[in-house]
Amino acid sequence: MKPTTTMPTPLRTINQTTESTSDLQEQIRRRAHELYEQRGRDDGHELDDWLQAESEVTQQKAKTVAA
Numbered sequence: 001m002k003p004t005t006t007m008p009t010p011l012r013t014i015n016q017t018t019e020s021t022s023d024l025q026e027q028i029r030r031r032a033h034e035l036y037e038q039r040g041r042d043d044g045h046e047l048d049d050w051l052q053a054e055s056e057v058t059q060q061k062a063k064t065v066a067a
Contacts, residue, residue, distance in 0.1 A: 024061070028053045
């Protein structure tokens with residue numbers, strides 16, 4: 001008889017992961033827009049703003065989870 005393997009139960013369902021991902025993206029979008037406005041709405045820095053916002057938001061989330 002072949003041994004059966006059990007799959008670990010995921011901590012989150014697909015819907016929960018999708019919701020948290022869209023929430024995270026929304027937070028990043030808002031922060032990127034804040035950075036754009038702080039710079040005086042100077043166009044051409046969209047990627048820089050997004051990457052900075054992504055870094056800030058994910059660091060903030062990591063601190064929240066660790067606490």
